[in-house]
Structure formats: C-alpha cells, structure tokens
Amino acid sequence: MKKRLKPKEIFPGVFEIKGNPATKNLNPGNKVYSEPLIEIDKTEYRTWNPNRSKISAAIKKGLKEFPIKEKSQILYLGAAEGTTISHLSDIVGAEGIIYGVDISARSMRKFVYLCEQRPNIVPILADASQPNSYKEHIESFSVDVLTQDVSQKNQAEIFLKNSRIYLKRDGYGLLSIKARSIHSTKPVEELVQEEVKKMQNEFEILQIVSLHPYEKEHAMIYCKKK
Ligand SMILES: C[S@@+](CC[C@H](N)C(=O)[O-])C[C@H]1O[C@@H](n2cnc3c(N)ncnc32)[C@H](O)[C@@H]1O
Structure with a gap:
C-alpha cells in the first residue's frame, strides 16, 4: 500500500515534505520558479528548494x-x-x-x-x-x-x-x-x-x-x- 504523505510542521508555517522544507502556497495553482507543488488534504504546498534558497x-x-x-x-x-x-x-x-x-x-x-x-x-x-x-x-x-x-x-x-x-x-x-x-x-x-x-x-x-x-x-x- 502507498504511504500517505504527511507534512511535518518544523517551524510555524514551515513544513517538511519528502525531506525538504515546504510552505503553504499563498497563490494556489501558481509556481514562482520551477518548484514542485504538492497537494495534501486539499492544501497546496510549494517545495522550498535548498539549492535555490x-x-x-x-x-x-x-x-x-x-x-x-x-x-x-x-x-x-x-x-x-x-x-x-x-x-x-x-x-x-x-x-x-x-x-x-x-x-x-x-x-x-x-x-x-x-x-x-x-x-x-x-x-x-x-x-x-x-x-x-x-x-x-x-x-x-x-x-x-x-x-x-x-x-x-x-x-x-x-x-x-x-x-x-x-x-x-x-x-x-x-x-x-x-x-x-x-x-x-x-x-x-x-x-x-x-x-x-x-x-x-x-x-x-x-x-x-x-x-x-x-x-x-x-x-x-x-x-x-x-
Ligand atoms: C544571490 S542573489 C540573491 C538571491 C535571493 N536572495 C534569493 O534567494 O532568491 C544576490 C542579489 O544581491 C543583489 N545586490 C548586490 N549588491 C546589492 C546592493 N548593493 N544593493 C541591493 N542589492 C544588491 C544582486 O543584484 C542580486 O540580485
């Protein structure tokens, strides 16, 4: 069975998803750079790339x-x-x-x-x-x-x-x-x-x-x- 993704809040407003920081997208459906968007329980998160920030x-x-x-x-x-x-x-x-x-x-x-x-x-x-x-x-x-x-x-x-x-x-x-x-x-x-x-x-x-x-x-x- 596929494991369900669960964001872990590491700081207020900062989540860890698949080992990387992520934030909740304030502008859903839109990317800013090439960051992957991940939807979990109807909330969209933006992966926060440590190589870019x-x-x-x-x-x-x-x-x-x-x-x-x-x-x-x-x-x-x-x-x-x-x-x-x-x-x-x-x-x-x-x-x-x-x-x-x-x-x-x-x-x-x-x-x-x-x-x-x-x-x-x-x-x-x-x-x-x-x-x-x-x-x-x-x-x-x-x-x-x-x-x-x-x-x-x-x-x-x-x-x-x-x-x-x-x-x-x-x-x-x-x-x-x-x-x-x-x-x-x-x-x-x-x-x-x-x-x-x-x-x-x-x-x-x-x-x-x-x-x-x-x-x-x-x-x-x-x-x-x-
Ligand atoms: C490494 S980039 C910043 C990347 C950005 N912080 C990010 O993570 O998205 C450095 C920036 O500093 C700006 N910069 C360099 N000297 C500056 C100055 N004296 N005043 C304002 N910006 C400056 C450059 O134009 C460049 O956009």
Whole structure:
C-alpha cells in the first residue's frame, strides 16, 4: 500500500515534505520558479528548494529557531527575482509584509511581476548600502526581521547600517555570508568570524550555519539585535 504523505510542521508555517522544507502556497495553482507543488488534504504546498534558497539551506543544515512567522514584517536585502521572498510571503501571509530591495533593474522586472501576484511584497529598486535612500518606501521603521543576501564585499557593514534604521530592538537577523565576495582565498570560517566581530557590539550571535553543500563557501549568521 502507498504511504500517505504527511507534512511535518518544523517551524510555524514551515513544513517538511519528502525531506525538504515546504510552505503553504499563498497563490494556489501558481509556481514562482520551477518548484514542485504538492497537494495534501486539499492544501497546496510549494517545495522550498535548498539549492535555490539560502534560508531553506540553513533550515536543512539545522537552523535551531526560525524568526519569521505569520504577520511578520521583514526587510529583505538582495531580493533578486524573489525566489526566497516568495516562500517568506507564504509564511507571513496576507497580514505580514516583506520589503524587498535589489540594485538590479533586470531582476526587478521579474520581481515586480511576483509582487503583483502577491500583495504582501513591496519591491524597492535601490542600493542596500544606502539605506536612507529608500526610507520613503518603508512604512514601518521597526521591522521584526532583517534578512540579507547580497554579493558585496562589505556585507556586515550593509547589514548593520540597515539594522540601525529599520530593525526593531530585539528583532532578528538572518545574514547570509558569501565568503568569496569578501576575499578570494581566505578560509571561510576566518572570514565569517571577521564579519561576526563587526556585529557583536550590536547583535547577539545565536547560531552560525554552514550552507555547504547547498551553497559552497557560504554561511548563515542568525542573530538578535541588542
Ligand atoms: C544571490 S542573489 C540573491 C538571491 C535571493 N536572495 C534569493 O534567494 O532568491 C544576490 C542579489 O544581491 C543583489 N545586490 C548586490 N549588491 C546589492 C546592493 N548593493 N544593493 C541591493 N542589492 C544588491 C544582486 O543584484 C542580486 O540580485
């Protein structure tokens, strides 16, 4: 007899199905990238591919807590075409909001289309290293979670600048570190520790997760604003 699929809720709004994270589709019948849709008991889930999303990779690699839930307000730096944001949009639901910032006009075109399908995402074409430049687009100056995935040399500095303006006290951060954007040869652990040092005055570091093998030479820093 065929075994019935049963989603296991690993964090509020995040499920495990067939060994991978998945979210309930806020826009049923529609895919965002090539993610498989799975229907179980009349609910449609979207498989959250850890090879396409660093947050999904961090969950697969043992992230112990997950700060994003229904109604969360999020500032997301490095939105690209919205692959990861689409899953966060599933989780925060109609009463949550995600401000997605990206510098690339090319990515933004596809991202804006996604935002039209999902009213809980606000697209912002801007440079994340100039956080004052997008103040007018962000209604809330105290988001619950700041997430960042930008391929730049000064990743901790960009994260800190944004957190000082937009992240509430006791708010959480998920900072994805791309080691090779910072230095071409230094060991990843050393580079991550250098970024952590820059953050420690203002953030409590809760967990550092290597994203290998889903993303080589990347780590996720999970932290809480002091
Ligand atoms: C690896 S991609 C992000 C993928 C995305 N987070 C996801 O999982 O769906 C990195 C993105 O950072 C953006 N980026 C690089 N520098 C930036 C900056 N200074 N400000 C805003 N976005 C930037 C790039 O345009 C690119 O879309």
